[in-house]
Amino acid sequence: MRISGPFNILRLLIGLAVIPFAAALVGRKADNPSNSHCSRVCMTNIVTQVLDSMVAHNPYALPMAPTYRATENSHPAALGMMTSWRTITKAGPPSLLAIDTTNGTAYFALDISEGNDATESVLRGRLKVVHRQITEIELFINRYRGDHGFSFSAAELPTNYEVLMSPPANRTKASRATLEALSESLFATSSNFSVTVGDACQFTELGWKVVDPGTNGTGSTDPLGCVWPSDHPTDTNARVGLVIDEELGFVVTSGTIPGKVYPYGNISAFIPDAMTSAQEAQEVWIEEMNALGIMPLLSPTGATGDTLEVLQYYNGELQAMQINVYLSGPDMTSPWL
Template sequence: MKFSVATAAAAFVFALGGVAMPAAGLTEKSVSLISKNACSRDCMTTIVDQVLASMLLHNPEILPLAPTYYATENSHPTALGMMTLWRTVTSAGSPTLLAIDTINGSAYFSLDVTEGSETKKSVLWARIKVVDRQITQLELYVNRSRGDHGFSFSAVELPRNYERWMSPPADRQKATRAVLESLSAATFNPNDTLSVAVAEECQFTEEGWSVIDPGPDGDGSTTPLGCSWRHDRPADADARLNLVIDEQYGIVVTGAIIPGKIYPYGEISAFIPNDMKEAQAQQDKWLAKKQASGNMSLLAPTAATGETLQVLQFYNGKLQGQQVMLYLSGPDMQSAWS
């Protein structure tokens, strides 16, 4: 379902219990309806919908915010009323991917959104934390092009590619919470000895796209890349573990800060983490060859930092899905959430 500004107002009223009232009265009413108990899966879903509806109404004040809350937009700490998203989003659907952790009171969601032109969609991905049915944390990112992250990008393909995440086999063997927490602990720790089997049909995506790597000269693969559990996977000793553990869908969300370089990649560019030394060495070799030929204008390799939430899906004893969601900042940057 696609929401416009008009339908957002109706959706928000419905989420608050079906009481119709002017937008100006929603703040007081929303506060009065907050109860001091745990937030169920339906409750968390409703709050996520409220976040999206409030963006469409360009009014964050109608959200059930805690008296003190933490919030970032593309790694920048700021009050919701100063965020760009609450000024620019003009249409959005329900989350294409929604992972809910009722024990931690947290949720991760991702979807395509429109900021003005329907032909130029962006990818919104976010994490929220809820205590006593009030939002205490909002970690929001919007990627508008490959330049925001240096990876593959497709807001158009995102809905189709994420369908399988939300419709796993009914007869699947679900992983225990302990297993999912072990997976989170090992995600950015290459020294962890956890053995992870990868399903043959495991889906690997970057910013909504099933990755096809044509290579910098256009003569590489034409087949989507699969998931992997690399020995040289990027490391972060201070990775944020167990941000969201969704036992129903087997989804794990782990956060990390990854230093790397932006390299020229054909006529575009790509982000390569510093821990992937072999991949950087290959790109250095390619760059030297192209520079010697003098036939191309190429971006100079430049240090950068990627703030990432890696999303994994695990059931039937195997890794079934792997998403890399990342936003780039300058070199040596740190996260406000660390």
């Protein structure tokens, strides 16, 4: 090898220095987590990072994609402008965590404190992760029954969800195709997918095992069970298969449901427009109460329910149904469509 002159020697020295530096870069690229698959552990860690960042009031510590989509209670906003990173003071591990490693998505739900542990709220969220960077965050904070339209219990949520996170070890897991079909059938106008409801299927709305006292407080005191009703609200634009957890059998589906908030005894209840018989019964009851004049009643008001509905399915049966709603004004749609 012929090397002459100071500039050639300098080029050689620079070249020799660049070779190990380039090799080091190649090594780092191979190990770069942003280019590798995100496992269940990886997804769990990212969910934990999100919750920790809320308590720290620092969304800027998160591994966000260069461009991301985000909503809070259906309102699009940058994370630094969201209430979650301003008011949440305590957020432990999720009481329910569904992970879809195929789609890189996760759904979580838990009780949180916004400064007063005596009046906790419920936080629900959906994440999408690509190359270990967050590309989507969809959050809902329900603070009391009016946000949902009827149901709410931050206090009961951890206990009710705990059993769902520990299904029987000897269960028969559903295939991904079956779970996808379940999601597609939930808000469909028609479906050939037949659903068998398990004897111990747990039905909750915003953490609460729903008890319907009736308009006069004389209804049942027993929690309602799961049903697969023919009059379930439909949505031709439903977002299906948002999270499909093949390990635990969870399926997360979103529908946007029009309806009305009616007076219901001395409280109120959101009744979807698809449930015409229930709405008609409330209209009759309102007329009766107005004639008696014994209590002030909320005027029936149009509303839209933005839902993230969670189902759990294994052993060929529906094991859990969670109807989680956040209400907004009438004739609304989802910013995710």
